[in-house]
Amino acid sequence: MEKLLFLLLPVPFAVGLLSPGAAVAPIPGDPVFAFTDPQIAESSGLVAGDGVVVTVNDSGDSNRIFTVDTSTGDTVGITRWQGEARDHEALAPAGEGEVWVGDIGDNAASRDHVSVARVPYGRGDKTVTAPTYELVYPDGPHDAETLLSDPATGRLYVVAKEFIGRLYAAPAKLDPDRPNRLEPVGEVLGIATDGAFFPDGKHVVLRNYGQAVVYTWPGLDRVARFDLPAQRQGEGIAVAADGEVLLSSEGEGAEVLSVALPLPEATPSEGASEGAAEPAPATDDDPAAQLVWWPWAAAAGAAAVVALLAWVGIARRRS
Structure with a gap:
């Protein structure tokens, strides 16, 4: 017994x-390509570039990122940088030809700090010296797999991977010489494994293993929720410059899927801070309105x- x-x-x-x-059928996913490189076995973060995506393996790998051609799935570039990795779990755009790499995983919630590095990507193999910054939480360690970069300001955000997800903001200007204190912003999707801003800078999407939620930015009002197509261990999500949403999964030879996440109309709420918005009106056809x-x-x-x-x-x- x-x-x-x-x-x-x-x-x-x-x-x-x-x-x-959500008690609705998953949205369809169309395969774009499959990773052909056996070195990409645990794709955990994803960023979409011009004709390429960038991905990173999670814990156990070294300091390296992969640039992959979306027309073939072949690795066309690997960037390595100094230091030792603890638990890479996330990527975020960092400007033209660069990504932020989030060494932010902490399954045992025992790290006194996590870190982010700004790393160039592109075709060809290279070894670089990447600026690296320490981040510390104000309320003790957290495991996290989501790193966000505001396209308007470049400010970084981290989402704790917990039952009730918590969004933290990094300082507007990171200091390379001392730990940078994160500040709590609000509650978001639980067990988040990745996220990304939409090109308009007014919406952000977070995903977990089976669901995606779209929020207004900076209001964090939920405007849509979708069940995602089944994947082996779906973790990554990226939004391309044209708004295409891509999903990646762990596993050797994993497919990257394209999904359509339409953005409902959102109207400014009375008394809300500038840029905040209310959720779209609930309807029987809106997955976000389903009980x-x-x-x-x-x-x-x-x-x-x-x-x-x-x-x-x-x-x-x-x-």
Whole structure:
């Protein structure tokens, strides 16, 4: 009985955390290419460039990023830089021909700081000296897999990968000589594995393993939610200059998919800060308006079973 209880205890939490949420069919995904390089086995971050994407493997790899031709899936460039990697988990645009690489993973929540590096990408192999900056949370360590870069200001943001996601802002100007303190901004999608700004700078999309949510920026009003197409372990998301949304997955030879995430109209709210916006009006056809009940019903049922078995076990021991 005790063994069965032990096995069932995580069930309600896993159901609540990992279920996609919206009771609608996943949006379709069209394959663009598959990674042909066996060195890309755990694509965790994704940035879209001109005819290429940039990706990075997560924990266990060295300080390197891959530039991949979107017409073939072939690696056309690898950039390496100084230092040792801890747990690369995210990329974000950093200007023409450069990306921010987020060494921000912390599964054990034990790191006293995380870091970001500004690294050039492109065709051809190169080794560079990349400016690197330490980041510290104001409330203790967090695991994170999402790094965002505001296209209007260049400011960096980190999303903690937790049941209730928390968005943190880096200082507007990073100091290379001392830790840069992150500041809390707001609550967002839970268990986020990646995110990106849209080209308009007025919307941002976050994803987890099965769902994507679009928010207004900087208001962080949720305007749409979508179930994503099934992937082996979908983690990456990027938005190209033309608005195309790309999804990547871990696994050797993984496909990169193109999906359509239409942006609902959003209107300014009364008294809101400049640039903030309200969610689009809810309609029966809007996935964001669907009542998300089944994951929590399943979790409640699993929790009830666990409680019942626990009660039976206690009763037997007392008898």
